[in-house]
Amino acid sequence: VLKRLESLNRRTISTSDISRALKLDPTQVRKDLSYTGVVGKPRVGYNLQDLQRCIQSFLGWDKLSRACLVGVGHLGTALLGYDRFNEYGICFAAAFDTDPAKVGCLVHDREVRHLDELPEMAQNLDIRLGILTVPASVAQEVADLMVKAGIQAIWNFTPISLNLEDGIIVEKAQIYASLAVLSRRLEARIS
Amino acid sequence: VLKRLESLNRRTISTSDISRALKLDPTQVRKDLSYTGVVGKPRVGYNLQDLQRCIQSFLGWDKLSRACLVGVGHLGTALLGYDRFNEYGICFAAAFDTDPAKVGCLVHDREVRHLDELPEMAQNLDIRLGILTVPASVAQEVADLMVKAGIQAIWNFTPISLNLEDGIIVEKAQIYASLAVLSRRLEARIS
DNA sequence: TAGATTGTTAATCGATTAACAATC
DNA sequence: TAGATTGTTAATCGATTAACAATC
Numbered sequence: 001v002l003k004r005l006e007s008l009n010r011r012t013i014s015t016s017d018i019s020r021a022l023k024l025d026p027t028q029v030r031k032d033l034s035y036t037g038v039v040g041k042p043r044v045g046y047n048l049q050d051l052q053r054c055i056q057s058f059l060g061w062d063k064l065s066r067a068c069l070v071g072v073g074h075l076g077t078a079l080l081g082y083d084r085f086n087e088y089g090i091c092f093a094a095a096f097d098t099d100p101a102k103v104g105c106l107v108h109d110r111e112v113r114h115l116d117e118l119p120e121m122a123q124n125l126d127i128r129l130g131i132l133t134v135p136a137s138v139a140q141e142v143a144d145l146m147v148k149a150g151i152q153a154i155w156n157f158t159p160i161s162l163n164l165e166d167g168i169i170v171e172k173a174q175i176y177a178s179l180a181v182l183s184r185r186l187e188a189r190i191s
Numbered sequence: 192v193l194k195r196l197e198s199l200n201r202r203t204i205s206t207s208d209i210s211r212a213l214k215l216d217p218t219q220v221r222k223d224l225s226y227t228g229v230v231g232k233p234r235v236g237y238n239l240q241d242l243q244r245c246i247q248s249f250l251g252w253d254k255l256s257r258a259c260l261v262g263v264g265h266l267g268t269a270l271l272g273y274d275r276f277n278e279y280g281i282c283f284a285a286a287f288d289t290d291p292a293k294v295g296c297l298v299h300d301r302e303v304r305h306l307d308e309l310p311e312m313a314q315n316l317d318i319r320l321g322i323l324t325v326p327a328s329v330a331q332e333v334a335d336l337m338v339k340a341g342i343q344a345i346w347n348f349t350p351i352s353l354n355l356e357d358g359i360i361v362e363k364a365q366i367y368a369s370l371a372v373l374s375r376r377l378e379a380r381i382s
Numbered sequence: 383t384a385g386a387t388t389g390t391t392a393a394t395c396g397a398t399t400a401a402c403a404a405t406c
Numbered sequence: 407t408a409g410a411t412t413g414t415t416a417a418t419c420g421a422t423t424a425a426c427a428a429t430c
Contacts, residue, residue: 205386206388207386207387225388225390230388231389233386234385234388235387235388237388
């Protein structure tokens with residue numbers, strides 16, 4: 001929303017603007033924004049650039065973390081192709097797979113490496129974040145390998161609940177949970 | 192978790208088993224399961240098959256809804272390839288794109304049609320669910336087309352907040368929200 | 383019988399919302 | 407000045423958790 005308004009040359013935005021666009025309660029928006037430390041002007045709202053900067057710095061999107069992706073299937077390929085991840089604090093430093101047909105190939109201009117190279121590369125390149133897009137059957141195993149390689153956070157696209165030591169940040173992209181909610185809403189309406 | 196235990200020939204499962212596997216509070220699990228109407232036995236737990244059936248029927252995963260997917264990019268292709276969606280109540284009835292290079296091609300054995308054919312096909316095939324994997328710039332427009340074609344629920348993989356008439360179910364697969372949470376947790380730890 | 387587990391009610395907790403003073 | 411909006415405190419609401427009787 002902020003980026004769209006900026007491209008329309010707006011300079012300020014109020015919480016009522018945001019709440020209208022996102023269908024949220026304005027107080028909720030104000031309370032959430034206050035966590036970022038942004039300061040607005042009564043009667044005017046927030047400076048658009050200030051607000052963006054505060055959100056970006058709150059989320060760490062103003063500096064890039066090196067990430068590696070394991071599992072160059074369709075989903076992995078899709079993620080590697082999102083060049084706008086650099087606006088979201090991520091840069092891809094490496095991509096891995098175990099399929100001999102994929103290792104050595106270029107995917108979105110990045111060479112796919114064999115998974116065996118992960119430990120060395122993760123350490124050399126100071127990779128903090130692992131993106132897990134492997135089949136469910138090997139998810140735990142690959143996650144363990146990531147942690148051994150010093151990776152601190154895992155973005156888990158598999159439907160597996162990973163069991164890892166404390167202190168490792170695991171964030172699940174809950175695709176099936178989202179589907180379950182959708183399914184229930186449809187089901188509740190039909191029956 | 193239930194499917195894995197079933198393949199190991201377990202017949203029953205208790206909420207403490209589930210809570211251990213998913214790291215949830217056992218009371219929470221019990222409360223949630225009660226919404227499905229499943230009935231367990233004190234001292235024993237729930238019959239594994241009963242429980243699966245109750246969850247499936249609560250979510251409507253025991254009958255297939257016909258779905259169409261619009262936007263056969265990498266993400267769309269990935270979704271079309273998940274043959275296990277039929278365990279989650281979805282069958283793909285059609286896939287659409289506007290790119291002439293894609294229209295007519297087979298993707299995972301399904302022919303990609305031109306988006307122009309959506310209204311007719313959606314009506315003829317009684318398609319209830321639309322899966323939106325198009326670029327953000329055309330998300331609203333394509334969603335409007337889906338609604339006009341009689342689609343009742345949209346699974347929205349774009350980062351756009353859709354504006355649609357009341358009564359249309361919209362479920363957002365919040366990929367960027369998930370990334371934001373991950374980013375913040377990393378940021379909060381570092382700084 | 384003893385003990386584990388379900389199912390549910392009551393208590394707690396935290397998140398959302400309402401209210402309103404401050405201020406531009 | 408009047409009015410819109412911020413920022414924050416207090417009230418409400420709902421979700422999570424604790425407690426415990428029922429029961430296999």
